[in-house]
Amino acid sequence: MAIVRISGPQAEVIGRQLFDAPGDQPWDSHRVLYGHVRDPASGERLDEALLLLMKAPRSFTREDVLELHCHGGLIAVARVLELVLASGARRARPGEFSQRAFLNGRLDLTRAEAISELITARSRRAAQLALAGLDGGLQRRISALRERLLDQLAELEARVDFEEDLPPLDPQALVAELEAVRQELQGLVAEAGVGQLLRDGxxxxxxxxxxxxxxxxxxxxxxxxxxxxxxxxxxxxxxxxxxxxxxxxxxxxxxxxxxxxxxxxxxxxxxxxxxxxxxxxDxxxxxxxxxxxxxxxxxxxxxxxxxxxxxxxxxxxxxxxxxxxxxxxxxxxxxxxxxxxxxxxxxxxxxCGHSLAPGLEVALNARQRDLAAVAATSLAGSLEAAAAGLPWDFWTIDLRQAARCLGEITGEEVNEAVLDRVFSRFCIGK
Ligand SMILES: Nc1nc2c(ncn2[C@@H]2O[C@H](COP(=O)(O)OP(=O)(O)OP(=O)(O)O)[C@@H](O)[C@H]2O)c(=O)[nH]1
Ligand SMILES: [Mg+2]
The missing domain is CATH 3.40.50.300 (P-loop containing nucleotide triphosphate hydrolases)
Structure with a gap:
């Protein structure tokens, strides 16, 4: 079996050009149609297939998605694909479906990466870990940490601008909070090695x-x-x-x-x-x-x-x-x-340095680990500024950097180059 998947506003138009559904089967969303893929130019049938239309936003990419479920085999599927390409679609880049799902807000970056990790998992434990990532375990933890940093940042920045108008800030509470976040990040960085081991072997x-x-x-x-x-x-x-x-x-x-x-x-x-x-x-x-x-x-x-x-x-x-x-x-x-x-x-x-704690629930991949490590180091910088009694605006620089790193893990703060790098590691069709 092979699935040719089309995503985008033209998906249904293309499907209607080249799919023959006998009788009066309605082209409803999320309903399977039976029929044949047919070359509209020659009228030649290429394969017997099922067609599944998923209208936006109820699809993986949140765009219109149309799937042709073909019998499989190299030749027949290649011909169906050629026909789809000739009808106005273009070949997907590696990970492009997941990338669109991310850009359309269906997935955060950690969940998108978990998909790729699930597919390439070489052991059950690695697959379980990836699935936990897909459920959003990692995103929730990182987002919660980022929120805590942003709360502190807001307090500090308010003081920079309106020191006189606000109640005095308790530096001890602030330092304790930053230290707590820093330690949790460091724990995640330390555990990442186990995840790496499970993924890469x-x-x-x-x-x-x-x-x-x-x-x-x-x-x-x-x-x-x-x-x-x-x-x-x-x-x-x-x-x-x-x-x-x-x-x-x-x-x-x-x-x-x-x-x-x-x-x-x-x-x-x-x-x-x-x-x-x-x-x-190794x-x-x-x-x-x-x-x-x-x-x-x-x-x-x-x-x-x-x-x-x-x-x-x-x-x-x-x-x-x-x-x-x-x-x-x-x-x-x-x-x-x-x-x-x-x-x-x-x-x-x-x-090899890893006692395999069976309770490991989330693990950062290499990209996420590097960002978490930078965030932890930046927080340490903030804490140093605090210890040295420097003014508020000295704290905020490192704090903002730490929050930005965490945002880059989940994709809340991310640029196109990073996205291209992440999704190019996916396989085609995902
Ligand atoms: N008694 C006993 N013999 C063993 C054991 N392990 C291997 N052997 C025997 O030792 C001999 C050499 O085993 P191999 O596995 O070919 O050894 P190797 O290190 O791969 O040898 P090379 O490829 O020549 O370097 C064979 O006759 C094995 O049956 C063991 O645990 N106990
Ligand atoms: Mg030998």
Whole structure:
């Protein structure tokens, strides 16, 4: 099934040109018509379809919207689309439907962004979070904070102009209120990392000497035989990716060639790729073989891990462990028996700085987080002006800036360039 969607004042006119509805089916709003898409020039039928007309303002864009529900398939739909374009419509830009919905006041910017996030969600948790955004959870919180700032700003600005005519302002109450808003913003900025993790996921490279069980771990976590496993060191020669979801977090797991000195040119190329994967990863699992204990080669590898990237030392083959667990090992697993994988997942996510509070209800995306961070910093500036005993108009500059940032999050204060940037990330048709 495919839907060709037309939005704008000409939608019905275009629909009537190219849709044949047999009998006397009325062209009422929000009523489905049955018929055929027909080329008015040649009379040729292109597809059997259903037509749905939604008159403004009761539509997603709040404009007249007409949808042609076609059978689908590449050729038939492409021909229907061509016909629609030839009849006076133009192709929608990415996110243009949502953009019009925003411009016509049906959605605020956070809800519009949530639509895009819902569509691209790679895990249920990410989808739930996006849905909460679509329900307006984020917009309500940000708008409430902005209102509080605007209230204070109004008080201050009144004092700037009419100090003598107004009752004296209580600077302590004002400072307390600004500080409360600043702290809530900072909390939202801190939580944004979790949301980011749920949205974007993590690229995790499994690194280690040959034969320690890297491919076995990839298979165990992916729950399928994705990678070739043999008892021969040097089995994996190329990077192998597997997409999975751990505790609600989407992961791209990378199996790599075991790193060692070798004369084999193919293996060497593989090892080169392992090093590239190491450099590009968001997190690294350094796998060691507990049946052999900690070796000099493990130390060498550990020394090569990039300091800025979170890493975890994982001891594998616990079922054949020789002696005590080496002090360097942080999590003990058996990829073969499937033991310790839950603990590994928890330790990995914790190492990436995110204890996944299940209660997380709203999370800012990168754009929103940056604005909230600027707002928090501006408020800190206001509070400094207060502490230094500067006159009111010094406070208002930063306060106004903070309110503007929050308005930009919800779209209440936003310019065209920002909108274009936001909506260009959407897919076409949304
Ligand atoms: N006993 C035991 N054997 C394991 C475990 N995990 C992996 N192995 C075995 O160790 C051998 C090597 O496993 P691989 O997963 O191919 O190791 P690798 O690190 O990918 O090796 P390279 O690709 O050569 O670098 C295989 O025979 C596995 O069955 C484990 O937890 N316990
Ligand atoms: Mg392997």
């Amino acid at each position: 993590l690229k995790v490279a499994i690194i280690g000497r040959p034969n320690v069980g890297k491919s076995s771990l990839l298979n165990a976590l992916s729950r399928r035989e994705r990678a070739i496993v043999t008892e021969l060191p040097g089995t994996t020669r190329d990077l192998l990716e597997s997409e999975l979801v751990l505790q609600g977090v989407p992961l791209t797991l990378l199996d790599t060639a075991g790193i060692r000195a070798t004369d084999d040119p193919v293996e060497r190329l593989g090892i080169e790729r392992s090093r590239q994967a190491l450099a590009a990863a 997190a690294v699992l350094l796998l060691v073989d507990l049946s052999e204990g900690w070796t000099a080669a493990d130390s060498e590898l550990r020394a090569q891990l990039p300091a800025a990237v979170p890493s975890l030392v994982v001891g594998n083959k616990a079922d054949r462990a020789a002696g005590d667990t080496p002090a360097q090992v942080e999590v003990v697993i058996s990829a073969l028996a499937g033991h310790g994988l839950e603990e590994l997942a928890a330790a990995l996510l914790a190492r």
